[in-house]
Amino acid sequence: MRGLIAGALALGLAIGWVIEHPAAQGIPLPPGKNLELVAGRCIICHSLETVAQQRQDRAGWQAIVDRMVSYGMPISPEEKRAILDYLVTSLGP
Amino acid sequence: MLLNLTSGGTREEDNMEHLRETQQERDGVSRRAFIIHMGTAAALLKVGTPAFAQTPEPAVTIPGKEKLIVRSPRPINLETPLKELTSDITPSELFFVRNNYDGPEINPAQYVLKVDGEVENPLTLKLDDIKRMEQVTRTITIECAGNGRGFYSPKASGIQWERGAVGTAVWTGVRLADVLKMAKPRPDAKHVVPNGNDAPPTPQAPDFIRSHPIWKAMDPHTMLALQMNGKPVPHIHGGPVRLLVPGWVGSASIKWVTQFTLASQEFDGPFMKRSYRSPRLDDPNDSYSLTSLECKSVIVKPLDGAQVAEGPLNAFGFAWAGEGAIVGVDVSTDGGQSWAPATLTGEAHRYAWRRWEYAWTAKAGQHTIMARASDSLGRVQPASRPRDPQGYRWNVIHAVRVNVV
Numbered sequence: 001m002r003g004l005i006a007g008a009l010a011l012g013l014a015i016g017w018v019i020e021h022p023a024a025q026g027i028p029l030p031p032g033k034n035l036e037l038v039a040g041r042c043i044i045c046h047s048l049e050t051v052a053q054q055r056q057d058r059a060g061w062q063a064i065v066d067r068m069v070s071y072g073m074p075i076s077p078e079e080k081r082a083i084l085d086y087l088v089t090s091l092g093p
Numbered sequence: 094m095l096l097n098l099t100s101g102g103t104r105e106e107d108n109m110e111h112l113r114e115t116q117q118e119r120d121g122v123s124r125r126a127f128i129i130h131m132g133t134a135a136a137l138l139k140v141g142t143p144a145f146a147q148t149p150e151p152a153v154t155i156p157g158k159e160k161l162i163v164r165s166p167r168p169i170n171l172e173t174p175l176k177e178l179t180s181d182i183t184p185s186e187l188f189f190v191r192n193n194y195d196g197p198e199i200n201p202a203q204y205v206l207k208v209d210g211e212v213e214n215p216l217t218l219k220l221d222d223i224k225r226m227e228q229v230t231r232t233i234t235i236e237c238a239g240n241g242r243g244f245y246s247p248k249a250s251g252i253q254w255e256r257g258a259v260g261t262a263v264w265t266g267v268r269l270a271d272v273l274k275m276a277k278p279r280p281d282a283k284h285v286v287p288n289g290n291d292a293p294p295t296p297q298a299p300d301f302i303r304s305h306p307i308w309k310a311m312d313p314h315t316m317l318a319l320q321m322n323g324k325p326v327p328h329i330h331g332g333p334v335r336l337l338v339p340g341w342v343g344s345a346s347i348k349w350v351t352q353f354t355l356a357s358q359e360f361d362g363p364f365m366k367r368s369y370r371s372p373r374l375d376d377p378n379d380s381y382s383l384t385s386l387e388c389k390s391v392i393v394k395p396l397d398g399a400q401v402a403e404g405p406l407n408a409f410g411f412a413w414a415g416e417g418a419i420v421g422v423d424v425s426t427d428g429g430q431s432w433a434p435a436t437l438t439g440e441a442h443r444y445a446w447r448r449w450e451y452a453w454t455a456k457a458g459q460h461t462i463m464a465r466a467s468d469s470l471g472r473v474q475p476a477s478r479p480r481d482p483q484g485y486r487w488n489v490i491h492a493v494r495v496n497v498v
Contacts, residue, residue, distance in 0.1 A: 045294040047167040072295030
C-alpha cells in the first residue's frame with residue numbers, strides 16, 4: 001500500500017513537472033498559471049510565438065485581449081480574467 | 094516652430110508633409126551641430142541586446158528560408174539576419190517575409206485581377222493579359238514599417254523585428270498606372286484600394302486592406318510585379334502578382350493582389366485608421382497614416398561584437414530613405430566623437446538602398462562604429478527617438494562594438 005502511494009505521489013510530481021515546464025510539452029511560452037488556457041485559445045488564430053515576444057503592462061495586455069475578443073477569440077469573462085492574469089504575470093514589462 | 098508648407102493642401106500632401114517636419118525633430122539637431130557624446134554612444138549600444146532574447150527559440154523553420162529568423166510561423170514572419178544581408182540585391186531565399194495574414198496559393202492559370210469602383214471601364218484581367226502589357230524592371234527596396242520595433246523601450250506590441258525586415262530585389266512587371274488607365278478612372282477616384290487574397294482567420298477579424306492616394310498609384314515606379322530576381326514572384330513573397338508601392342512602408346505593397354477598387358475616400362478600415370499610424374510631430378494627440386519610409390542605414394560589416402585583426406577593414410552597409418534620396422552616410426569609429434563620410438557605391442535607383450563603404454585602419458582595442466545617413470529631404474538619422482506607440486519609424490543610428498586584436 002505504501003509503495004502504491006509513493007508511486008502515485010511520484011507520478012503526480014512527474015505530471016506536475018511536465019505541466020509546469022511548457023518546453024517539455026512544446027509550448028513556446030513561459031510557465032505560469034492558466035498557461036494551457038492561454039495556449040489553447042490564442043493558437044486558434046496564430047502561432048504562440050506571436051504572443052511570446054510581447055511584453056506589456058496590464059493596460060497594454062487589456063487592449064490586446066479586447067481586440068482579440070473583437071476578432072472572435074472565444075472566451076468567457078472568467079477565462080478572459082485568467083488569460084489576462086497569465087499575460088501580465090508571465091509576459092509583463 | 095514647425096513650418097506648415099501645405100496650407101490648403103490635400104490630406105495626402107499633409108501626410109507627405111511629415112517628411113519635412115522630421116527635419117525639425119524635437120531634439121533640435123542640425124547636421125553641423127550634431128554631436129554624439131560617449132554617454133549617448135553607450136545608450137545606442139544598449140539597444141543591441143533586447144530583453145526579449147529570453148524568449149525560447151521556436152523549433153520551426155520554413156522550407157526554402159532556413160537561414161531566416163522565425164519571428165512567427167503562423168502567420169509567417171521571417172527576418173533576415175544582418176550577417177546574410179551582404180549583397181546589393183537580396184537573394185530571394187534570404188529576403189524577409191512579413192504577413193498580417195497568410196494567404197492560400199493561387200494557381201496562375203486561374204488568377205484574375207479586377208479593377209472596379211470609380212472607373213468608366215471596369216476590368217477583369219488574366220495573368221496572360223498582364224504579361225502581354227509593356228514590362229518594366231525596377232530595383233526596389235521593401236522595408237516593414239515595424240523594422241526596429243524590438244529596440245523601443247518600453248516594448249511596443251507587434252512583431253519584435255530588429256534590423257533585418259528589409260530587402261532589395263529586382264522586380265519585373267507592369268506599371269500600375271498602365272492598368273488603371275485602361276479602366277479610365279473617374280474624376281472622383283482619389284484613392285486606390287488594393288485587396289489581396291489573404292484572409293483573416295475568423296469572420297470577425299478585419300481583412301488586411303490599406304489604400305493609397307491615386308497620385309502614388311499613378312507614379313510610374315508603382316508596379317505590379319510578376320517576377321522577383323528573374324523568377325516568378327514566389328508565393329511566400331506575394332506571387333503570382335505582387336503590388337509594389339515603392340519607398341513606402343511595406344504594408345502598402347499588398348501581396349497576392351486580386352482587386353483594385355478606386356474610391357473617393359481613403360479606405361475606412363482598421364489597418365488605415367488604427368494601425369500603421371504614428372503620432373504627428375505638431376500634435377502628438379493626432380496621428381497620421383504611414384507613407385514614406387524613414388532615412389535609415391545599417392552597418393553590415395563589422396557585426397556587433399566582432400573580433401577583428403588590426404589593419405585595414407572595409408566597413409560597409411546600406412542606406413535608404415523612402416521618398417528621399419540618400420545624399421550621404423557619415424561613419425564614426427570612435428563612438429561618435431568624430432565623423433567622416435563613407436563612399437556611396439553601386440547603382441543609384443530611385444527607390445532602392447545605396448551601399449556605403451568606409452575604409453578603416455583598425456588599431457588594437459575596443460571601438461564603437463556608427464553610421465549616420467542623411468537624405469535629400471533634409472532628414473538625418475537621430476541618436477535617439479521618442480517611443481512610438483506601435484513601434485514604427487525606428488531609425489536610430491546603428492552602433493556596433495568591435496574588438497580589434
